[in-house]
Structures are given as structure tokens and as C-alpha cells.
Amino acid sequence: MEKVEAKRQNNLDVVKAICAFLVICIHISYKDKLGDIITPLCRIAVPIFFMITGYFYHKTSKAPLKQMKKVLVLIILANFLYFVLGIIMNGKAEVPNKEDIINGLLFNSSPFAFHLWYLNALLYVLIIAYIADKFNKRKYLYFLIPVLLVTNIIFGEYSIVLFNKDYAPIYMRNFLFIGLPYFLIGNLLYENKEKLVEKFPLRKLAILIPVFALTTVLEEQFLNAARKDAIGDLYISTTFFAVAVFLFVVQAKQVSDENVLAVIGKKYSTYIYILHLMFINIFNKFVTASNKILDNTIQIAIFLASLLVAILYVKFKGKFLLAWKKCVNLVDLVKLKYTRGQSE
Numbered sequence: 001m002e003k004v005e006a007k008r009q010n011n012l013d014v015v016k017a018i019c020a021f022l023v024i025c026i027h028i029s030y031k032d033k034l035g036d037i038i039t040p041l042c043r044i045a046v047p048i049f050f051m052i053t054g055y056f057y058h059k060t061s062k063a064p065l066k067q068m069k070k071v072l073v074l075i076i077l078a079n080f081l082y083f084v085l086g087i088i089m090n091g092k093a094e095v096p097n098k099e100d101i102i103n104g105l106l107f108n109s110s111p112f113a114f115h116l117w118y119l120n121a122l123l124y125v126l127i128i129a130y131i132a133d134k135f136n137k138r139k140y141l142y143f144l145i146p147v148l149l150v151t152n153i154i155f156g157e158y159s160i161v162l163f164n165k166d167y168a169p170i171y172m173r174n175f176l177f178i179g180l181p182y183f184l185i186g187n188l189l190y191e192n193k194e195k196l197v198e199k200f201p202l203r204k205l206a207i208l209i210p211v212f213a214l215t216t217v218l219e220e221q222f223l224n225a226a227r228k229d230a231i232g233d234l235y236i237s238t239t240f241f242a243v244a245v246f247l248f249v250v251q252a253k254q255v256s257d258e259n260v261l262a263v264i265g266k267k268y269s270t271y272i273y274i275l276h277l278m279f280i281n282i283f284n285k286f287v288t289a290s291n292k293i294l295d296n297t298i299q300i301a302i303f304l305a306s307l308l309v310a311i312l313y314v315k316f317k318g319k320f321l322l323a324w325k326k327c328v329n330l331v332d333l334v335k336l337k338y339t340r341g342q343s344e
Helices: 002-006 010-027 032-042 045-055 064-090 098-107 114-134 144-155 159-163 175-191 193-199 202-225 238-251 260-267 269-286 298-343
Strands: none
Touching: 010 032, 010 045, 010 238, 010 260, 010 269, 010 298, 032 202, 045 114, 045 175, 045 238, 064 114, 064 269, 114 175, 114 269, 144 159, 144 175, 175 193, 175 238, 193 238, 202 238, 260 269, 260 298, 269 298
């Protein structure tokens, strides 16, 4: 295990790329019975994203403010993108009202694109971890994990079963009931990795993963059959399924740095997550969904389109930053020469 930790976890980069695709499969589901099987399995995507952040927090915690600034910039750029897209597609600007602002502050929702809650929640989680570490209290947060996850399940996916009521997704889909518990699970996985590897070797995980996948699908089937499937994000099996997959990936033989999925996950997965809803909106508005060929291929097309734009953005961003640095250096050089000239 120590040898694995000495090098970059390329396998987790592969998982990030796959999870970006799984999110697309949630937001534009496969049709009929295929969707009933695939969609619940895809629910591990966002939990795993948070778990990866928590797993590597021992590194990012060395420069927490830098990490927060990076996420904040992404939040601003992503919201601006969908604000402009809304004007282009709807012919008018969506101006946040008082309720939008309150929901954004309390529940991480965005008035411009619902999936951007993830970025807002990530920022909140990083702030909470930063404050907890300042007071050396992070260990107390771990006791909240089961409470927060059970609350999510009760008032989320099982709310109709228990209360005959479907609550708005924003109440459970936020930093508190998804972001924080899975981030903390990632912390624990890193801190206890040696013990977990001994307790859950690959051969055992190879059995547990399909078992938890099956129970996840069976939960979905049960809720659908009972007509009590609420709008939730987590099944009872989701956490067990996500953790088993995570542990398997960490222990498995690491792929090379040149692996295509590893490169995509490392460089572009966050941007794919941000961009994919733009292409879904364009597809829903301008493309006929009656073509059955598109039913099972549009997810791949949206992934590839998002990847292409992400690649272009990263390249453009690099060149822009390089040009900006040159301009700053040129200005500094001019100032230096001017200052010397004045002193002479």
C-alpha cells in the first residue's frame, strides 16, 4: 500500500472521468428498464467525487485558502456561463430573487443551473474542514457521518415510504447531507487505509461490489413497484457501493500516467461536470429525442462534446495566463526603468 501512495493515484483519476460520465447518465437517463438499472448505480458518482476530495485533503489542507479560491473562481465562471446561456436560449436574463439567494446560501442551489450545487457545496465543505482543523476538532465531525446520511435517506429517497411526502431535492442535496459526510468518509479512508486494505482485500471487494450494486438496483425496483420512489440521491446501498468501489480502485494495479481516462479525469473531469448540462439543454431544445438511436448514445455524445470544450478551455486558459504574465512582467519592467530614470 505504501508503494501505491508514493505515486499519484492514477486509478482515482480514471474514476473521476467515469464519474463525470455517470453524472451525465443521471441527468439524461437511459430509457425504460435499462434506465431503471443504470440510473441508481450512477448515484455513486457525486459521493465518490466528494470522497476523492476528502481522501486527498491531507495534501490540499496545506494550502486550504488556495483550494477555496480555486473553487470560488469555478463557481463564478460556471454561474456566469449558465447566466449567459440562459439569455441566449430564452431571450432574457434570469435575475435571482430573494428566495434564490436564500436557497443558494442555505442549500447551495444555483438559480442558473441546478447541478452547480456541487461546486457551492464543495466550497462550504472546505470551509468547514478548515475551521475544524483550526480548532483541532475534525475528529468530532466523524460522528456526524451516519446521522447525516441516514437523514438524507429518510427525507430523500424514502420520504414517500415513511411520510407519504416528496421533499424538494435541495433540502438533502447540499453540503450538509451529501458533501460533508462523503468528504469525511474520504478522510477516514485515507487515515485508515492500511487497516482497510487488510480487512477488505481485492478478492473480498470483488464480491461486495456486485452485491451492493444488486441491492441498489433492488431498492430502486422496490420503490418503483410500490410507487413510492421519491426524488432523492441516496439509496441505503449507495454508500456501501461507493466505498467498496473506492477501496477496490485504490488497491488495484495503478494505470500509467498516459492512460486516456486518467488524463481526462485529472485535467478535465471538473469541467466536463460543469459543461455537460449546457449540451443537455441544447439537445433538449434543438434535437428531436424521438430517434431511438439517440436514446442510448446521446450520453456519450454529450460527454465527448463536453470533453472537447474542456480541452479547448484548458488550452485557452493556459495561453491567456501566459500572455497575462508577460504583460505583467512588461509593465513591471517599464516601471523599473522609469523608476531608475527618475532616480538618475
